[in-house]
Every structure is written in C-alpha cells, then in structure tokens.
Amino acid sequence: MADILVLAFPILILCVPRGAGVFLAGVGVLALVGWRGAGRAWREHAEVLMPLAISVLAFMAVHIASKLYFDVPWNVIDNPSRALLAILTCWVIVRSAPSPGRLWRGITVGLFFALLIVAYQKFALGYERPSAWTQAIAFANMVAALALVGFARPGETRMAHAEAWFNVLCGVMILMLNGTRGAVVALLVTVVPMLMIRYRRFTLRMFLVSVAAVAVLAVGAYLIPGSPVSKRVDQAVTEIQQYEQGDIETSVGVRLKIWHLGMQYFIEHPWTGSGVGQFAHILHNAPFCQQTTSAACVLEHAHNDIVEAASTTGIPGLLTTLGLFLVPVWLFGRALRACRAGGNDQGMSLAVAGMGAVLSSLICGLTQVTMAHQANVVFYAGLIGLLLGLAGLEARATRRLDTRAAAESVPPVGVTRASVSGI
Numbered sequence: 107m108a109d110i111l112v113l114a115f116p117i118l119i120l121c122v123p124r125g126a127g128v129f130l131a132g133v134g135v136l137a138l139v140g141w142r143g144a145g146r147a148w149r150e151h152a153e154v155l156m157p158l159a160i161s162v163l164a165f166m167a168v169h170i171a172s173k174l175y176f177d178v179p180w181n182v183i184d185n186p187s188r189a190l191l192a193i194l195t196c197w198v199i200v201r202s203a204p205s206p207g208r209l210w211r212g213i214t215v216g217l218f219f220a221l222l223i224v225a226y227q228k229f230a231l232g233y234e235r236p237s238a239w240t241q242a243i244a245f246a247n248m249v250a251a252l253a254l255v256g257f258a259r260p261g262e263t264r265m266a267h268a269e270a271w272f273n274v275l276c277g278v279m280i281l282m283l284n285g286t287r288g289a290v291v292a293l294l295v296t297v298v299p300m301l302m303i304r305y306r307r308f309t310l311r312m313f314l315v316s317v318a319a320v321a322v323l324a325v326g327a328y329l330i331p332g333s334p335v336s337k338r339v340d341q342a343v344t345e346i347q348q349y350e351q352g353d354i355e356t357s358v359g360v361r362l363k364i365w366h367l368g369m370q371y372f373i374e375h376p377w378t379g380s381g382v383g384q385f386a387h388i389l390h391n392a393p394f395c396q397q398t399t400s401a402a403c404v405l406e407h408a409h410n411d412i413v414e415a416a417s418t419t420g421i422p423g424l425l426t427t428l429g430l431f432l433v434p435v436w437l438f439g440r441a442l443r444a445c446r447a448g449g450n451d452q453g454m455s456l457a458v459a460g461m462g463a464v465l466s467s468l469i470c471g472l473t474q475v476t477m478a479h480q481a482n483v484v485f486y487a488g489l490i491g492l493l494l495g496l497a498g499l500e501a502r503a504t505r506r507l508d509t510r511a512a513a514e515s516v517p518p519v520g521v522t523r524a525s526v527s528g529i
Contacts, residue, residue, distance in 0.1 A: 199495025
C-alpha cells in the first residue's frame with residue numbers, strides 16, 4: 107500500500123480532480139493499517155519526527171492563539187491545520203519503508219500526463235492559463251517542485267540523466283502553457299545548484315554544458331513565438347514601469363501595493379498582526395482603500411508568504427512559518443551529510459530533492475501564499491513528509507552500516523591493533 111501511495115502521489119496531485127484529498131485519505135488509511143508498529147517507528151526515527159513535529163505544532167499553536175485572541179471564525183484554521191499532514195506522512199513512511207524508486211517513476215508519469223492535460227486545455231478548450239483541475243498558481247508551484255525532485259533522481263547512466271532532464275523539460279513546457287512567472291523562476295533558479303548532485307563526477311565542462319542547457323530552456327521559453335512566458339514577462343516589465351509612474355491597477359502593481367500596506371501594518375502591530383486569515387481586514391481599514399476603489403482593496407490574502415505571516419500573525423507567526431521551511435532544510439542537510447559519508451547515492455538524491463522542493467516553494471511563496479489553497483498546503487506538507495521519511499530511512503540505514511563496519515574493524519578483547527598489524 108505504501109509503494110502504491112508513493113507512486114500515486116505526483117499523479118494524484120497533478121492529474122486527478124481533488125487528488126490532494128485522495129492522497130490525504132490514503133495516508134490516513136495507511137496510518138490505521140500500520141498502527142501497531144507506529145510507536146516503535148516514532149522512537150527509532152525521533153531525530154527526524156520530533157523536530158518536524160515541533161515546527162508544525164508551533165505553527166499551529168500560533169495560529170490557534172491568534173484565532174482565540176482576535177475571536178475570528180474557526181474556519182481560518184482549516185488550511186493551516188493541513189500542515190499536520192507533514193508529521194503523519196513522515197511517520198507513515200518511516201513505519202512502512204516504501205521503495206523510493208516508486209516516487210521517481212510516479213513523478214515522470216505525473217508530469218507527462220499533466221503536460222498532455224494542460225496542452226489539451228490550452229489548444230483544444232482555449233484556456234488562457236490551463237492548470238488541470240487546480241488553481242493556476244498553486245498548480246504551477248506543484249509542477250516546479252516535482253520537476254526538481256524528479257531531476258534529483260539517483261543514477262549515473264545515460265538513461266537516468268535522460269529521465270532527469272525529461273522531468274525538467276516537462277515542467278518547463280507545462281509552465282510555459284500555464285504562464286505562472288514565479289514558478290518558472292523557481293524551477294530555473296533552483297535547478298542550477300542541483301546540477302552538483304545530478305553530476306556527482308563533477309567536471310567543469312559538464313557543469314558549463316548543464317548551465318548552458320538550463321539557459322537554453324529559459325531563453326527558448328521566452329523566444330518561442332506565442333509563448334505565454336514571453337507575454338507574461340513583458341507584461342511584468344510594463345506593469346513595473348506603470349507602478350513607478352503611479353498606476354497600480356495591474357497584476358504586479360496591486361501586489362506591490364498590498365505588500366506595502368501589509369508591511370506597514372506589521373511595523374505598527376509587530377507582535378499580534380491583524381489576526382490569522384484577516385489580511386483583508388488590513389486592506390479594508392487602510393486609509394488608501396478608504397479613499398479609493400482600487401482592485402488592491404478587495405484581495406483576501408497578501409500573495410506573499412512572508413507578508414501574509416508577518417501582517418496577520420506578527421513576529422511569532424513569521425518565525426513559525428519560516429520554521430515550516432527551514433526545519434526541513436536542516437533535517438535534509440543532516441540526512442545528506444550522513445548519506446554522503448556512507449556513499450549512499452539514493453539517500454543523497456532524496457535529501458537534495460527535499461532541499462530543492464523547499465527552495466522552490468520559498469521562491470514561489472514570494473508571489474503567492476502557500477496556505478491560501480488547500481491543494482497547495484496538502485501538496486507541500488505531503489511532499490516534505492514523504493521526502494523526509496524516505497531520506498530519514500536512508501540516513502539511518504547508512505549510519506547502521508557504518509556502525510557495523512566500525513564494530514567489525516575493532517580487534518577482539520585482549521588483541522591490540524599493533525599485534526594485529528604485526529601478525
């Protein structure tokens with residue numbers, strides 16, 4: 107069941123209506139089926155599960171405290187509460203120990219079919235920003251993260267490299283059709299440092315060729331006639347110029363204005379913010395919005411993770427929100443060091459894949475709020491929990507092998523190393 111769930115995760119997220127809910131249900135079923143060994147699994151992998159649980163529970167505690175302090179409806183906790191899925195998914199994964207190879211295969215299949223779906227929606231149905239059955243920006247964020255995880259797949263053969271680049275190519279083509287600028291930037295920026303894990307037998311020539319390949323993808327995405335990427339990039343440049351001239355009634359202009367209003371409110375209320383889920387309250391009560399009917403004044407969230415967290419939940423919310431990203435990075439870094447010391451290529455790939463997914467999510471979060479869409483929250487929590495569980499398993503197995511090898515190299519009691527070497 108765990109192998110099937112890991113394989114299905116990317117396909118459900120990208121290609122199936124309400125697939126995030128299906129994955130959530132699958133994790134729940136797997137947790138119930140494997141409950142007998144859950145306690146032992148937690149104890150064995152506490153070094154991963156405890157820091158993750160602390161970061162998620164601290165995030166939830168701040169949001170619940172904000173809800174109670176400002177007496178806002180309980181439904182504002184709905185999306186943030188789905189971050190708990192990261193703990194449950196990681197716990198289920200370390201309990202069931204599925205094959206990591208299922209994830210790499212599922213990502214390639216998911217990205218390929220997602221490309222077919224968005225191409226059909228674009229060219230046959232005429233959708234301006236095709237995104238399967240998910241909100242356009244959230245869908246693009248998922249594609250970017252999964253393409254990066256797929257790029258980090260282990261293997262030094264030509265076929266392994268070809269599949270890795272196929273994942274990136276599918277991701278770029280999907281994002282070209284979708285037109286989300288932030289996700290394109292996240293994918294192309296993050297894939298460059300990940301070249302170091304893709305080509306572990308590093309040579310300057312290979313690195314330059316790989317960077318050139320990424321540059322060609324970026325330039326091609328812009329120069330292809332009729333490309334939505336070039337349209338969106340040119341539009342962004344124009345809108346920035348309009349904002350500098352005082353016209354904020356554009357997509358970029360509205361974002362810049364609400365970020366200004368949000369950070370201004372944070373400076374005035376640094377410890378409490380306006381209350382969880384109450385960013386619209388900031389806009390409605392801003393002098394600017396009381397004097398105008400700007401499109402900026404009707405938005406429900408900040409379109410930026412940092413601004414949203416700071417302005418609605420203050421410094422505690424900002425720190426715990428950052429913890430959802432930085433704690434996993436620290437855990438992935440620890441797993442990477444353990445697997446590198448033991449020569450575990452698969453573990454290294456999983457750890458770097460996790461780092462790439464977090465970095466991509468951070469970049470995408472500069473123009474969108476992760477907690478604003480249920481599918482996006484479930485995706486991030488599920489992916490991080492899944493990768494942390496798999497990387498934790500590989501790191502623990504590597505440490506056990508190293509410990510066993512060290513124990514076998516110790517001479518029996520009463521026999522010194524000098525006498526062994528003399529023999």
